[in-house]
Amino acid sequence: MSITKNNLILYIGILIFGIVAPFLFPAFKVQLSILCVLIVLATTWNIQGGEMGYNSFGNILFYGLGMYLCASVQVGMFFPLAEWTESGGEKTFVHTPTQFFQGMAFGLIVAAVVPAIVAGLIGYSILGLRGHYFAICTLGLGVAAGEISGGIEIIGAGQGFTTPPFPDVGNLDSRGEFFYFLSFFVLVLTFITVRGIYSTRFKLILNAIRDNEDKAEAMGIETMKYKIVGWMISAFFCGLAGGIMGGLVGYIDSTDVAFDGREMGVFMVLMAILGGKGTLWGPIIGATVFHIFKEGFWTFFLGWQYVALGVLIVVIVIYFPEGIMGWLREKYPERFGEVVDEKDRKAQVELK
Amino acid sequence: MISIQACLDGVLLGILFALIAYGMALQWGVMNIINIAQGDLVILGGYIAYFMYLYGIHPAWGVIVAPVVMYFVGIAIYKLVINKVVDRDLFISILATFGISILFMQLMNFAFGADVVLANSDYGTTMLFNNNVVLPNSKIFSAFISILFAVCLVIYMKKSKLGRAIRATAQNARAAKILGVDTEKVYAATFGINAALCGVAGALISITFTIHPYMGLPYTIRSFMIVIVAGLGNLPGVAMSGMGLGVFEEFADYILGTEFRIGSVFLLLVLILVYRRFKLSRKREYLK
Numbered sequence: 001m002s003i004t005k006n007n008l009i010l011y012i013g014i015l016i017f018g019i020v021a022p023f024l025f026p027a028f029k030v031q032l033s034i035l036c037v038l039i040v041l042a043t044t045w046n047i048q049g050g051e052m053g054y055n056s057f058g059n060i061l062f063y064g065l066g067m068y069l070c071a072s073v074q075v076g077m078f079f080p081l082a083e084w085t086e087s088g089g090e091k092t093f094v095h096t097p098t099q100f101f102q103g104m105a106f107g108l109i110v111a112a113v114v115p116a117i118v119a120g121l122i123g124y125s126i127l128g129l130r131g132h133y134f135a136i137c138t139l140g141l142g143v144a145a146g147e148i149s150g151g152i153e154i155i156g157a158g159q160g161f162t163t164p165p166f167p168d169v170g171n172l173d174s175r176g177e178f179f180y181f182l183s184f185f186v187l188v189l190t191f192i193t194v195r196g197i198y199s200t201r202f203k204l205i206l207n208a209i210r211d212n213e214d215k216a217e218a219m220g221i222e223t224m225k226y227k228i229v230g231w232m233i234s235a236f237f238c239g240l241a242g243g244i245m246g247g248l249v250g251y252i253d254s255t256d257v258a259f260d261g262r263e264m265g266v267f268m269v270l271m272a273i274l275g276g277k278g279t280l281w282g283p284i285i286g287a288t289v290f291h292i293f294k295e296g297f298w299t300f301f302l303g304w305q306y307v308a309l310g311v312l313i314v315v316i317v318i319y320f321p322e323g324i325m326g327w328l329r330e331k332y333p334e335r336f337g338e339v340v341d342e343k344d345r346k347a348q349v350e351l352k
Numbered sequence: 353m354i355s356i357q358a359c360l361d362g363v364l365l366g367i368l369f370a371l372i373a374y375g376m377a378l379q380w381g382v383m384n385i386i387n388i389a390q391g392d393l394v395i396l397g398g399y400i401a402y403f404m405y406l407y408g409i410h411p412a413w414g415v416i417v418a419p420v421v422m423y424f425v426g427i428a429i430y431k432l433v434i435n436k437v438v439d440r441d442l443f444i445s446i447l448a449t450f451g452i453s454i455l456f457m458q459l460m461n462f463a464f465g466a467d468v469v470l471a472n473s474d475y476g477t478t479m480l481f482n483n484n485v486v487l488p489n490s491k492i493f494s495a496f497i498s499i500l501f502a503v504c505l506v507i508y509m510k511k512s513k514l515g516r517a518i519r520a521t522a523q524n525a526r527a528a529k530i531l532g533v534d535t536e537k538v539y540a541a542t543f544g545i546n547a548a549l550c551g552v553a554g555a556l557i558s559i560t561f562t563i564h565p566y567m568g569l570p571y572t573i574r575s576f577m578i579v580i581v582a583g584l585g586n587l588p589g590v591a592m593s594g595m596g597l598g599v600f601e602e603f604a605d606y607i608l609g610t611e612f613r614i615g616s617v618f619l620l621l622v623l624i625l626v627y628r629r630f631k632l633s634r635k636r637e638y639l640k
Contacts (some may be wrong), residue, residue: 024406050494050624054441055446119599125626125629125630126622126626128630128633128637128638129625129626129629129638129639131442131443131446132386132446133441133625133629133639134444135443135446135623136386136573136576136621136625137626138447139622139627140573140618140619140622140625141618141622143569143573143615143618144615144616144618144619144621145623146615147611147612147615147618148612148615148619150611150615151609151611151612151615172467199403205570234563262454262457266450266454288605290608303462304458305453306454306457306458307453307456307458307459309451309511309579310452310453310454310455310456310458311451311455312451312452313447313448313450313461314433314448314452314455315436317444317447317451318433318436318437318444318448321440321444333636
């Protein structure tokens, strides 16, 4: 898939918009950064949820892991971690700007690499499960991680973990801008990677696994290898997103922020399904629409947001399982490069 | 002595788990649905008993009221949501029931508050082995009631017309339809019975233990675990693995500490699934 002229204009347009967005809407910087993180999560969920057919509820594991790792490294590089968490956010230790950015950089690297390694290690066992067993097993993993990390003393246990506050660099806006550009950079990185993957044979193999794993194996594809690699890519970016989100929120709690299966863990599945599973743009559109909806709900139905969320999940799943992209594809098949025979279409209409 | 205490507690707790798991096995076998909201139905049943307790009625009556109410709740859920996902992909049903679960959690949170509550039954305790083992009578009561309900249900499934129709649908829905079984009705009844079982279990849990709006998911996971260990339609297996899980939990509670209790349940699920996956992969098969 080569980049056509129209696509190029689109990409450059989005890139420019992404760069000027925080200056156009200065009040929404945090929201825009969260949007970037959500898009990353939805896109990476789509790699194994949509393309590979392995519907995971457990990518929250990597997200939370990344969050804790990034913050722990950022603190642990300069100060004793145990004392930091014990003091519970009181400013006994203060990061200088250099320390903060160095810590963040190393923290993000660790937050990306370690979850990927974890995914690789557990992948061989977990990815041997299929269908709903995989879904429930990963759900169990995510919740177990949350419960267990809530009992570990050094990362704050039940009382939470305050991430290092943004250092004073003289400009009040710089915190929002820093996190926005960081998350936007990760988003661009994710998009380039995913788009690169989707134009290779690797994606076709993932699709073959989704469509019929036994046949794919019979054709001589070592499915397990590709499944693990797919999951590792997913985990890599999930961890990265988690690390950024940890810094952005400023406070990590084991079950409410990091391993929040009830919120983020469902969100990423829902966003990918809303936009359309198994497409490049689906999760991006889904995440954007979902985020706008969510903020609306959260603002106007304060307190009822989870009720609305539950209803939304049920409605989307039952009435809209193909998502926005699937709906568009059915409506305008020509634009998706599908050749439609006029006679065939008429025949189908008559059949209905 | 502590181990005897843990074993007895575990067995009595496990009987309750087995009751919930039986409902799960029923709907899974008949409708091919994995209901994530199972635990939330349990908690809702518990709140019914708790409410009776608040209004001065002895919570043990909840054992009779909760299943009746929950039966209709179950039918309502079936009519609104489940009948649209019965024939679809299992993942769709998991996600849809996950949505129901979140909805129920939050509605219960609004209606009953986020406190941990329990309905006090004043049944006293029994002391065994020179007062070293403390056994609340309410636990014995709840185990007895669960066994009673399970036995009644088994007999009902064997003897009654609806029970026969349910079993026929579980074997082959299409054939059952051809032979004049109204499968739609059977599905609704199955879901209703499952919800009623959850109601009984919930009422018993509110008497013996505590309930909280967000405590549903562990019950779902426990019943799922029991069903995959025992297999569908293997009732003695469900009972045994339920008790086994109960004992495991009590020991995990004593050894690792209470904060790791739920975590150890979820980890056990992962371990069981991984164990079965490796066992089956030797025969080049996978869990279906």
